[in-house]
Amino acid sequence: MRFGLGVLRLPPEAFWKMSPRELAAAWGALTGDRAGPLERRTLLELMERFPDGR
Structure with a gap:
């Protein structure tokens, strides 16, 4: 909580x-x-699970 609200200064709702x-x-x-970039397969799975425009 200290990191999200204090360091990042996120509003409570966003946090x-x-x-x-x-x-x-x-x-x-x-x-x-940081973690490395997404693998293509992972990106495609995310795009299928969370499509734009619905």
Whole structure:
């Protein structure tokens, strides 16, 4: 909570809507500890699960 609300200065509503993965990604972006890029298969799976325009 201290990181999300204090360091990132997220509004409480945005903080509580974040998934643990999103918060971890924000942490990595700030600390330089980033995961590698998505594999093509993973991207396609995400695009299928969460299509645009519905």
